[in-house]
Amino acid sequence: MKIAIIGGTGDQGLGLALRFVKAGEDVIVGSRDIKKAETAVDLMKDILGSEDLPNLTAMTNQDAASNGDIIILTVPLQAQMVTLKSIKDNLKGEIFVDATSPLEGCLGGKPTRYVDLWEGSAAERSAEFLGDNAVVVSAFCNISASSLTTVDEDVECDCLVSGDDHEANLIVMELAEKISGVKSIECGALENARIVEKLTPLLINLNIRNKVKNAGIRISNI
Amino acid sequence: MKIAIIGGTGDQGLGLALRFVKAGEDVIVGSRDIKKAETAVDLMKDILGSEDLPNLTAMTNQDAASNGDIIILTVPLQAQMVTLKSIKDNLKGEIFVDATSPLEGCLGGKPTRYVDLWEGSAAERSAEFLGDNAVVVSAFCNISASSLTTVDEDVECDCLVSGDDHEANLIVMELAEKISGVKSIECGALENARIVEKLTPLLINLNIRNKVKNAGIRISNI
Numbered sequence: 001m002k003i004a005i006i007g008g009t010g011d012q013g014l015g016l017a018l019r020f021v022k023a024g025e026d027v028i029v030g031s032r033d034i035k036k037a038e039t040a041v042d043l044m045k046d047i048l049g050s051e052d053l054p055n056l057t058a059m060t061n062q063d064a065a066s067n068g069d070i071i072i073l074t075v076p077l078q079a080q081m082v083t084l085k086s087i088k089d090n091l092k093g094e095i096f097v098d099a100t101s102p103l104e105g106c107l108g109g110k111p112t113r114y115v116d117l118w119e120g121s122a123a124e125r126s127a128e129f130l131g132d133n134a135v136v137v138s139a140f141c142n143i144s145a146s147s148l149t150t151v152d153e154d155v156e157c158d159c160l161v162s163g164d165d166h167e168a169n170l171i172v173m174e175l176a177e178k179i180s181g182v183k184s185i186e187c188g189a190l191e192n193a194r195i196v197e198k199l200t201p202l203l204i205n206l207n208i209r210n211k212v213k214n215a216g217i218r219i220s221n222i
Numbered sequence: 223m224k225i226a227i228i229g230g231t232g233d234q235g236l237g238l239a240l241r242f243v244k245a246g247e248d249v250i251v252g253s254r255d256i257k258k259a260e261t262a263v264d265l266m267k268d269i270l271g272s273e274d275l276p277n278l279t280a281m282t283n284q285d286a287a288s289n290g291d292i293i294i295l296t297v298p299l300q301a302q303m304v305t306l307k308s309i310k311d312n313l314k315g316e317i318f319v320d321a322t323s324p325l326e327g328c329l330g331g332k333p334t335r336y337v338d339l340w341e342g343s344a345a346e347r348s349a350e351f352l353g354d355n356a357v358v359v360s361a362f363c364n365i366s367a368s369s370l371t372t373v374d375e376d377v378e379c380d381c382l383v384s385g386d387d388h389e390a391n392l393i394v395m396e397l398a399e400k401i402s403g404v405k406s407i408e409c410g411a412l413e414n415a416r417i418v419e420k421l422t423p424l425l426i427n428l429n430i431r432n433k434v435k436n437a438g439i440r441i442s443n444i
Contacts, residue, residue, distance in 0.1 A: 055391075112410075114417070116338075126291055147443075156442035188334075188427055195424040197338070202382075202417045205410055216442040219425075220378035222368075222431040 003175070004028040004068025006061050006075065006083060009040040010100060013074035015058070015148025016140060018044055022151055023178035026055045030064030032086075037064075047151060056156075063189035065090035068173065072097040072140070073126065077106035077115075082123060084129050095168045096134035098123040098193075101141045101200035112205035114198045121161065121193035128172045137163035143182070143201050146213035154181025155218025160199075161185065162192040185219050226290025228283050228297065228305060229331075234321060235296035238362060238401075239278070239368025240266055244373055245400035248277045252286030254308075259286075267363040269373060287312035288301040292397065294319040294362070295348065302344060306351050308361070317390045318356035320345040320415075323363045323422035334427035336420045343415035345384065359385035359394045360415035363422050365404070368435035376403025379438025382421075383407065384414040407441050437443035 003020050005013045008029035020027045021044065029044070031037035045051055065071055067096055071094055075083050080100050090135045093208040098128035100122035103109030119125040123138035130136060134149040147155045163169045173184035178189035187196060199217060225242050227235045230251035242249045243266065251266070253259035259280035267273055287293055287309040293316055297305050303401035304320050322344035327333030343348040352358060361383045369377045381398035383406055385391045395406035409418060421439060428437040 112414075169385065171391075185428065186431065187424065188431060192424065192427065195420050198417050198420055202409065203441075205414065206407065206441060209408065209410060210444040212444055214443045218440040218442050219428060220435055220438040221420050221436045222428055 001071045001135060002026045002028060002067060004030055004064035004071045005200070006030045006064060006071060006073045006087060007079065008074065009036045010074055011035060011145030011149065012055050014040055014044065015145045016072060016074060018151050019148055021053060021056050022048065024055065025178065028057045028059050028064045028068055030059050030061040032061055034058065034060050043208060048123050049148070062090050068094065070095045070097065070171070071134070072087040072099060074099045077102055077122060080125065081129070084126060088133055091133040093132065094134060095171060096126065096130060096136050097139050097172055098126040098136055099140035103195055103201055103204070112201050112208065114201050120191060120195050121191055123193035123197070127190055135165050135168045136190060137161060138190060138196060139172050139176060141197050142203060142217055144203065144207070144214045144216065147216065148179070155179050155216070156181055156214070156218070157217050158182065159184045160187050160196045162187040162190050162196055164190045185222070223291045224250060224289060226252055226286035226293045227271045228286060228293060228295045228309060229301065230296065231258045231299070233367030233371065236262055236266065237367045238294060238296060240269060240280045240373050241370055241401040243275060243278050244270065246277065247400065250281050250286045252281050252283040254283055256280060256282050261419050266292060269371070283309050284312050289367045290316065292317045292319065293356070294321060298322045298410055298428070299324055299344060301350045302347065303351070306348060310352060310355055313352060313355040315354065316356060317393060318348065318352060318358050319361050319364040320358055321393055323419055325423055325426070334423050334430065336423050342413060343419050345415035345419070346440055351411060357385070357387050357390045358412060359390050360412060360418060361394050361398060363419050363440055364425060366425065366429070366436045366438065369438065370401070377401050377438070378403055378436070378440070380404065380440050381406045382409050382418045384409040384418060386412045398411055407444070
């Protein structure tokens with residue numbers, strides 16, 4: 001299964017790519033600019049201490065979307081729509097994981113506040129725009145980039161997964177648990193991303209208040 | 223310090239009262255109807271296996287508000303405003319803890335969905351209405367009634383505390399940690415209740431999906 005990370009050169013995308021490569025998955029790092037994708041791949045090889053990583057490839061976002069079996073979107077909110085428009089025609093009904101957080105900081109405000117989107121959540125925005133071209137699942141938005149890029153430590157955060165297609169949710173949940181320390185929690189239909197995405201600004205708030213970078217959430221008693 | 227629980231005969235209020243009485247605090251159980259408050263006190267004595275609990279008293283909501291040093295509101299959303307109106311004149315600037323969850327279920331919808339309130343959150347609604355009569359703090363809304371009433375077991379849930387008065391937050395945080403198993407997390411200004419309150423329908427959703435009654439949230443790495 002090839003995992004294509006759209007916007008894979010940002011911290012969140014880079015972190016997810018590192019974790020999946022480390023778990024032996026085939027990963028395509030996508031970027032608007034192929035050179036940026038190649039630079040990110042070089043950086044990841046440095047971090048992982050290996051020049052020989054045949055399961056890690058750099059591509060443009062369009063080629064990544066065309067070649068991935070599962071697509072993960074990790075761009076900031078202000079880049080979400082323009083990125084979706086640039087890759088929609090490359091998608092053919094694959095699982096499309098939206099990890100966008102609707103942070104006010106993306107609109108010049110505070111990263112500790114959310115903004116309300118017309119569709120209810122960033123993931124529902126992707127689903128509405130992509131239509132039949134993708135099966136959208138919301139996941140990964142609460143897991144801090146800092147946790148992900150600290151590849152030798154467990155990620156102390158559950159992955160809350162929401163989506164209208166249960167089988168797709170299960171595939172994403174299994175993928176998430178390839179990240180050491182992560183437990184996947186299915187939250188039901190995609191509309192639940194309205195709550196899950198809003199947790200991200202709270203965790204950023206707790207990071208700032210406590211001078212840490214990797215506050216996470218765990219669900220207890222289930 | 224006398225803790226007055228307004229709407230103390232519902233599951234959440236009863237559970238908090240049980241835990242605070244067990245911790246040796248003075249607790250006033252308030253209800254619109256003094257007989258209901260007395261019945262709740264009798265039930266609590268049964269649950270705690272003791273007839274002799276001088277630190278547990280039944281009162282009307284108005285008398286509870288007048289006599290409490292710290293007031294906790296535990297009513298469903300549809301009863302919030304009418305209850306606030308009934309006790310506003312009994313308050314003289316005390317710490318007022320709002321534990322209301324803005325569940326769609328309170329308006330005939332699903333308990334797994336939130337409703338947006340004009341003020342941003344139920345706690346901000348209390349603050350706007352009570353004005354100088356109270357120092358409002360948001361807390362306890364995520365802790366399940368089932369966890370609280372199972373008094374022999376630790377509550378596996380953090381208490382996320384938001385409020386504009388840091389000293390008041392600290393008092394509420396200390397109080398919350400009298401509940402065995404609870405860790406208090408300060409989330410900053412009262413506006414953060416907008417996120418924290420929305421977690422409750424997600425936890426109810428996870429309870430339903432997993433056939434449990436006490437799903438909770440823990441913040442990791444801080």
